[in-house]
Amino acid sequence: MELLKRTWADVSLDNLSHNYKVLRENVPAGCRFLGVVKADAYGHGAVPISQHLEELGADFLAVSNLEEAVQLRRAAVKLPILLLGYTPAVYAPDLAEMEIRQEVHSLSYARQLEERLQGTSAKLRVHLKLDTGMSRLGFFADRPETMEEILAVFAMPHLAVEGLFTHFSVADSLLPADMAYTKAQYQSFVAVADALAAVNKRPEICHCCNSGGTIAYPEFAMDMVRPGVATYGVAPSAALDGMLDLKPLMSLRTTISQIRDFPAGTSVGYGRAYETAAPRRLAVVGIGYADGLSRLFSGRIQFLLHGKKVPVVGNICMDMCMVDVSDVPEAKVGDVATVFGGSGRAEISVNDVAEQLGTISYDILCGINKRIPRIYLDGKRQAEILQYIV
Numbered sequence: 001m002e003l004l005k006r007t008w009a010d011v012s013l014d015n016l017s018h019n020y021k022v023l024r025e026n027v028p029a030g031c032r033f034l035g036v037v038k039a040d041a042y043g044h045g046a047v048p049i050s051q052h053l054e055e056l057g058a059d060f061l062a063v064s065n066l067e068e069a070v071q072l073r074r075a076a077v078k079l080p081i082l083l084l085g086y087t088p089a090v091y092a093p094d095l096a097e098m099e100i101r102q103e104v105h106s107l108s109y110a111r112q113l114e115e116r117l118q119g120t121s122a123k124l125r126v127h128l129k130l131d132t133g134m135s136r137l138g139f140f141a142d143r144p145e146t147m148e149e150i151l152a153v154f155a156m157p158h159l160a161v162e163g164l165f166t167h168f169s170v171a172d173s174l175l176p177a178d179m180a181y182t183k184a185q186y187q188s189f190v191a192v193a194d195a196l197a198a199v200n201k202r203p204e205i206c207h208c209c210n211s212g213g214t215i216a217y218p219e220f221a222m223d224m225v226r227p228g229v230a231t232y233g234v235a236p237s238a239a240l241d242g243m244l245d246l247k248p249l250m251s252l253r254t255t256i257s258q259i260r261d262f263p264a265g266t267s268v269g270y271g272r273a274y275e276t277a278a279p280r281r282l283a284v285v286g287i288g289y290a291d292g293l294s295r296l297f298s299g300r301i302q303f304l305l306h307g308k309k310v311p312v313v314g315n316i317c318m319d320m321c322m323v324d325v326s327d328v329p330e331a332k333v334g335d336v337a338t339v340f341g342g343s344g345r346a347e348i349s350v351n352d353v354a355e356q357l358g359t360i361s362y363d364i365l366c367g368i369n370k371r372i373p374r375i376y377l378d379g380k381r382q383a384e385i386l387q388y389i390v
Contacts, residue, residue, distance in 0.1 A: 006254070007253065007287045008253055008375055009251065011376050012249050012251075013052055013376055013383060015248065016056075016233075019247060026214065026215070028218070031224060033224070033225060034061065034225065035049070036231065037063060037068075038228075039064065043250070045376075046063070054078070059079070059080070061081050073098050080099070082101040082102075083100060085137075086109075092112075092124055093117060096117065103127050104153060110152075113159060117159075126153070127203075128165070130146075130165070133169060162203060164192070169182075169185070171216060172239065182212075185208075186217070193206050204223070207225065208222060209221050210228060211229050215227075215235070229362055230244070232249050233248035234246070234350060234351065241351070251342060252287075252339040252368065255285065255337065256325075256333050257284045262276050264276050264278050264279055268322055269314025269321075270315045273298065280324055280326050285303070285321060285322075287321060288316055289316055289317070291319070292367040293321065294316070296357055297316055297353075303339055304343035304344075304347075304348055305343075307346045309346070310325050350365060370389070373386060373387045
């Protein structure tokens with residue numbers, strides 16, 4: 001069936017190309033670029049985004065789990081893929097067969113992978129994860145036994161150590177204490193890399209820069225950077241907003257289903273959470289919490305309509321919500337309302353929306369439901385449409 005334009009997301013491939021160029025130019029020449037496409041490319045559609053990054057010249061991709069990697073391989077994406085999360089060791093032969101790189105966060109996990117590959121000719125490429133202060137996955141970078149453990153992984157015949165990496169926890173903050181913490185994380189990481197180099201075991205690819213690191217600490221780029229949300233044109237924090245000329249890829253749009261006039265004292269929506277204080281003109285639009293627009297946004301956000309901000313009133317429903325269009329007399333059924341993104345000369349950023357819930361842009365982007373089609377724009381031309389359901 002043809003695309004039903006009830007609610008959809010426009011995704012600009014031009015802006016993806018722009019951001020890729022800006023981010024690469026911010027780090028030293030020769031530094032590899034890893035495109036982070038986990039969580040369905042932060043809601044933008046993993047396969048189309050990965051294919052475009054491959055065309056642009058990205059060196060690596062990263063996903064969270066094996067299912068995400070399989071999706072890319074089935075779509076004929078050939079770039080090296082790094083799994084950033086844990087994969088049960090039973091799947092080690094599958095990882096090797098599909099040429100997927102696996103993070104390794106402990107000696108015991110490495111032994112489990114090695115055991116599953118015994119009796120085969122397979123060689124699984126791995127990236128060793130160091131915990132330098134994130135307190136998540138990883139070998140402890142500052143413990144004396146870590147060097148011995150890492151060298152034990154190097155000795156395993158079925159594991160090929162290709163990379164060494166860590167993750168910054170506050171690289172998106174410019175507070176002095178946080179900047180000092182990031183620098184300490186980097187120094188801790190480099191100390192391990194240098195110790196491995198001293199015994200001729202430094203991995204080919206050492207990497208530590210996420211979006212915050214890529215933007216604020218390009219001197220820490222080492223062999224590869226891993227910008228996530230920045231690739232999609234969104235600064236990882238307000239502190240870094242504007243440091244690079246990044247352009248958001250996504251605009252979330254919906255349409256008006258009905259417009260009606262109501263007198264003062266009219267209850268609106270579930271729970272009678274809103275009542276008109278004066279005569280108002282209200283429109284129903286086709287987006288609700290089943291599309292990823294959290295019910296917690298009720299009465300707290302505005303959309304753009306004909307370049308003007310219109311407030312959401314009443315509780316957001318599963319499939320629709322109500323907006324006050326009293327100040328937009330030209331509004332009519334079928335008009336496009338923008339939840340975030342640009343509309344004419346006006347814009348509501350995804351960070352603006354996230355701020356209303358005290359959350360982050362990642363949360364909003366990743367929460368956009370798969371019943372919403374993604375329309376990929378090359379200039380003004382529709383290059384591709386991703387529909388998850390039909």
